Amino acid sequence: MNLQQIYENPLFGVTVTVGAYVIALKVQGRWKSIHPLFVCSGAIIALLLLFDIPYDDYRAGGDLITFFLGPATVALGVPLYKQRHFLRRYFAAILSGVTLGSVSGIAGAGLLVWLMGGTQELMATMMPKSVSSAISVEIARQAGGIPELAAVLTVLTGLLGSMVGPALLRRLGISGDMPIGVAIGTSSHGIGTGRVIRDSELQGSVSGVSMALAGIVTSLLFIPLYGWFH
Amino acid sequence: MTGFAILLGFNLLGLLAERVFQLPIPGNVIGLILFTAALFLRLVKLEWVERSAELLTRHMMLFFVPYIVGTIAFLPVLRANGLAIVVSLTGSTLIVMLVAGGVAARVGRKARPAPEPGQGEASPGL
Numbered sequence: 001m002n003l004q005q006i007y008e009n010p011l012f013g014v015t016v017t018v019g020a021y022v023i024a025l026k027v028q029g030r031w032k033s034i035h036p037l038f039v040c041s042g043a044i045i046a047l048l049l050l051f052d053i054p055y056d057d058y059r060a061g062g063d064l065i066t067f068f069l070g071p072a073t074v075a076l077g078v079p080l081y082k083q084r085h086f087l088r089r090y091f092a093a094i095l096s097g098v099t100l101g102s103v104s105g106i107a108g109a110g111l112l113v114w115l116m117g118g119t120q121e122l123m124a125t126m127m128p129k130s131v132s133s134a135i136s137v138e139i140a141r142q143a144g145g146i147p148e149l150a151a152v153l154t155v156l157t158g159l160l161g162s163m164v165g166p167a168l169l170r171r172l173g174i175s176g177d178m179p180i181g182v183a184i185g186t187s188s189h190g191i192g193t194g195r196v197i198r199d200s201e202l203q204g205s206v207s208g209v210s211m212a213l214a215g216i217v218t219s220l221l222f223i224p225l226y227g228w229f230h
Numbered sequence: 231m232t233g234f235a236i237l238l239g240f241n242l243l244g245l246l247a248e249r250v251f252q253l254p255i256p257g258n259v260i261g262l263i264l265f266t267a268a269l270f271l272r273l274v275k276l277e278w279v280e281r282s283a284e285l286l287t288r289h290m291m292l293f294f295v296p297y298i299v300g301t302i303a304f305l306p307v308l309r310a311n312g313l314a315i316v317v318s319l320t321g322s323t324l325i326v327m328l329v330a331g332g333v334a335a336r337v338g339r340k341a342r343p344a345p346e347p348g349q350g351e352a353s354p355g356l
Binding site: 020037055126135149159186198223 | 234237241255259265266270282283286287290291293294295296299300304311313317324327328329330332334335338
């Protein structure tokens with residue numbers, strides 16, 4: 001029997017991913033502080049390395065899973081609509097938090113790469129990374145960065161924010177569904193939104209709105225920056 | 231399944247709008263904006279989509295897993311620029327989070343807390 005053929009079947013990647021996710025949720029049910037994405041992705045990476053399974057084989061199934069990000073992003077409209085009264089009341093706060101957060105993130109990332117002696121190419125790749133990957137990849141490409149690396153950094157940013165964000169914000173005295181939602185949605189896009197929406201629909205909807213606003217604000221902020229990069 | 235079909239439809243509409251009008255915003259986000267507008271305009275009724283949407287948003291993290299697994303293919307690049315990437319990734323993510331959250335909390339404090347019926351338990355961070 002040739003196992004290679006099994007790995008190449010999309011069913012392999014799908015089964016492994018859904019299975020690892022279910023286990024990760026069970027683990028989180030017992031130890032609340034362990035992030036499910038950490039367990040799930042870690043287990044899959046370990047499995048691929050252990051059995052020497054090529055990443056491209058896993059990807060055949062993985063692509064079927066990531067496909068659902070599209071309709072899931074659209075579906076964020078439902079919590080947004082249900083929380084419309086709340087969102088309307090705090091719209092000024094949400095918009096100013098997202099705008100100033102995005103500006104300082106772009107400036108901060110650029111400055112830190114420069115201080116660390118990184119290339120301009122790395123700056124262009126790093127600066128848009130807080131917005132969801134579909135946007136950051138396009139911006140990085142137009143600014144002369146490396147689109148593939150931008151996608152990876154965006155995912156790592158989301159993972160970091162999603163893992164440490166809620167606890168860190170609480171420790172620093174930033175509490176309440178609205179500020180937490182704005183902080184997570186602006187810094188950690190869909191990965192962060194996916195994390196907080198499990199805690200509270202309100203946090204999730206603020207985070208979803210912030211994520212969409214951050215995408216729009218960042219796209220606009222980069223228009224004058226393109227000239228500087230070229 | 232009605233809800234899922236509607237969500238897919240708006241997703242496709244968003245991609246179409248992105249291509250046709252050459253917008254600098256990704257199709258998924260345009261789809262979200264159009265879908266939300268349709269809910270507000272009552273073109274789509276909440277009960278048609280609520281269950282499908284709840285299932286998709288609750289498990290949104292699952293759909294990112296293959297991307298995170300995919301970062302292993304970039305380990306050599308990440309290692310080559312290791313320190314610069316780690317420092318600026320961690321630093322700027324924390325900056326965004328604190329500024330966005332801090333500003334939102336401060337500006338939100340001025341918004342008048344006038345809880346509507348059934349909204350009393352919401353804590354806006356006051």
